[in-house]
Amino acid sequence: MAALVLGLVLFLGVHSTRIVAEGWRTSRMESFGEKEYKLLYSLISLGGFALVVWGYGLARQDPVVLWNPPPVWMRHVVSLAMLPSFVLLVAAYVPRNEIKAKLRHPMILGVKVWALAHLVVNNTLADVVLFGSFLLWAVLDFWSVRRRERTLATRITGERSRTVIAVGVGVAAWAVFAFWAHRVLIGVSPLGV
Known part of the structure; x- marks a missing residue:
């Protein structure tokens, strides 16, 4: 630890x-x-x-188990919740997309979704330390960046075609991770496949 x-x-x-x-x-x-x-x-x-x-x-x-594991169906709910997390992460890197224009900091929001979703389905001390730390950081970072931006009067606009790219790449990345990479890299199949 x-x-x-x-x-x-x-x-x-x-x-x-x-x-x-x-x-x-x-x-x-x-x-x-x-x-x-x-x-x-x-x-x-x-x-x-x-x-x-x-x-x-x-x-x-x-592992130091803190509570009983959640039901298996919760893994499917969390896997679905990860879909917007991947889209938000990709949107942070695709220039001039509408998601970034609207949310301003999609990566931080994606980290919040990722951390909270993983806290729901994991039940060990290491999970709470890892995902809880990232969730706390994301909350504080979002608060900090919004506070800094209050002094800025810039307006960002997005393009529909860039948004489609961000969503498409995000969905594809989610599918690869959900159906293959999570099992290979983490050793757990989130969808049980």
């Missing part, structure tokens, strides 16, 4: 600098240089992510 917690501290810590230390982040960028700061940020993020994956895998080998 220590590796999981350390990984979360590193990964979510660097992703939280704008939440808790905007001025510090700005001064570090100025003193290091933007490219150097982003390189260090990326290296810490990758190291933290690797520790999260490794630590979660270790914790799953000797």
Whole structure:
């Protein structure tokens, strides 16, 4: 569990600098240089992510069960809930789509859906630590970014064709993950296939 917690501290810590230390982040960028700061940020993020994956895998080998597992049908409900999460994630990267124009930060909302959905169907301490940490981070990050944007008067518009691309790629990515990749990467088939 220590590796999981350390990984979360590193990964979510660097992703939280704008939440808790905007001025510090700005001064570090100025003193290091933007490219150097982003390189260090990326290296810490990758190291933290690797520790999260490794630590979660270790914790799953000797799980601390907190409550009875939910019924099997809940996995199907959560799998369906993951569909908008994938679309939101993709929409964050497709320029000028209507989802991003409307929601402004679809990735953060996608992380919220992902974390909450996984909290519903998982019942171990490692699950609560992992998904609960990401959910808390996403809530705080969304609050922080909305607070920063209050001073901005920019309006983003989206294009229908870009939205169709975001939705199509999101649905395809969800299907690949739901029917194949989740089982291969995580060892659990969310749809029982």
